[in-house]
Amino acid sequence: MAVRERRKGLRYGYYEGSWDQLPAFGALASVKEGVISDFDFSPRNQSEYFGFRYDGFIRLPETGIYSFFTDSDDGSQLFIGDKLVVDNDGLHGMTEETGVIALRAGFHPLRVTFFEKTGGDELQVYYQGPNIKKQTIPPQVLFFNK
Numbered sequence: 422m423a424v425r426e427r428r429k430g431l432r433y434g435y436y437e438g439s440w441d442q443l444p445a446f447g448a449l450a451s452v453k454e455g456v457i458s459d460f461d462f463s464p465r466n467q468s469e470y471f472g473f474r475y476d477g478f479i480r481l482p483e484t485g486i487y488s489f490f491t492d493s494d495d496g497s498q499l500f501i502g503d504k505l506v507v508d509n510d511g512l513h514g515m516t517e518e519t520g521v522i523a524l525r526a527g528f529h530p531l532r533v534t535f536f537e538k539t540g541g542d543e544l545q546v547y548y549q550g551p552n553i554k555k556q557t558i559p560p561q562v563l564f565f566n567k
């Protein structure tokens with residue numbers, strides 16, 4: 422297997438549409454794609470009716486039990502590999518959901534999805550683990566394959 426170079430950041434896809442829950446972004450054509458340092462909306466073209474899919478890797482310093490959290494308006498989900506860890510889907514104001522997963526030290530595939538219909542829009546993503554107090558996932562631990 423070829424060794425791929427990992428760089429800081431995440432790949433994102435930006436989407437537009439009117440949804441009441443997270444769409445299957447993989448089945449949609451993105452409006453734009455690129456690399457971003459963390460989970461923000463700066464590539465968006467409009468303030469309503471949009472969605473993002475962020476893909477990359479998170480680097481964890483220790484093996485142990487980790488909690489992940491999303492706090493979002495409207496819906497969001499967080500996956501580690503194929504496992505849905507945080508399900509915060511649906512139309513709502515700022516709402517926090519959490520999930521727990523046992524992980525080894527090292528790199529793990531991370532995906533966060535988000536959509537906004539109307540009104541307020543925000544996404545915060547947190548983690549907590551061995552010797553890591555609950556905090557925003559910092560850009561320093563987010564990577565993508567070049």
Ligand SMILES: [Ca+2]
Pocket residue numbers: 494495513537538539540541542
């Ligand atoms: Ca909203």
